[in-house]
Amino acid sequence: MIIKTADFVKSSGKWQECPEPNIPEYAFIGRSNVGKSSLINAMMNHKDLAKTSQTPGKTQLINHFLVNENWYLTDLPGYGYAKVSKVQRKDFEKLITNYILNRRNLVNLFVLVDSRHSPQKIDLEFIQWCGESGVPFSIVFTKVDKLKPNIAVQNVENYKNELHKTWEDLPEIYVTSAEKKSGCDEILNFIQTTNEFLINNHVSFDE
DSSP: OOOOOOOEEEESSSSSOOOSSSSSSEEEEBTTTTSHHHHHHHHOOOOTOOOSSSTTTTTOOEEEEEEEEEEEEOOHHHHHHHOHHHHHHHHHHHHHHHHHHTTTTTEEEEEEEETTOOHHHHHHHHHHHHHTTTTOEEEEEEEEESSSSHHHHHHHHHHHHHHHTTSSSSSOEEOOBBBTTTTHHHHHHHHHHHHHHHTTTTOOOOO
16 A cells, blocks of 8 residues: 555544545554554654654543545554553543444554563453454554564564454464564555455445
8 A cells, every 4th residue: 555645633532523434434543652653654654644752651542543545544542551640540441442433434443562671461351352342353463673683583473362362363463663663564455455345345344
């Protein structure tokens, strides 16, 4: 997929305030500091599209971007150790879950996982929740450039082994580096193929 245009549309504090759900939408989510903004910018070939922050958990709204004028890329608030109160954290969780469960044009959720760490309980629980809730999702390993190639491969395999304890079949898995832009084309190719399938099968997101 060639990215011709990628434009910020709006930030929403409630899922009901999101843009009209009339085109395919692909959302990105992960723990705070997983490198989500950097990966989005690398995919879109635009260094400042998604705002990177030195403060983990700074993204507190649902951010929509219109790509090639025919699909939405959505940057969701991070979950995890953001320095916010328990009340704020519950509000974030409510915002995220309501969006994921109610956004009818959400085609796929990309769950970002830091490849440098062993499987984290919070990530595994979120992945499990996606499966139990029937949410279509893929797993995206980030920051592989920070590791030696053999260590990166081993970490991904360890994660797969952990998931196989509760999953018979694993979702699509992508291994990426925003720094080197590796893995970005694979994700974009998946989105393009999916969009073509939706068009060819006359899929409509109207109620």
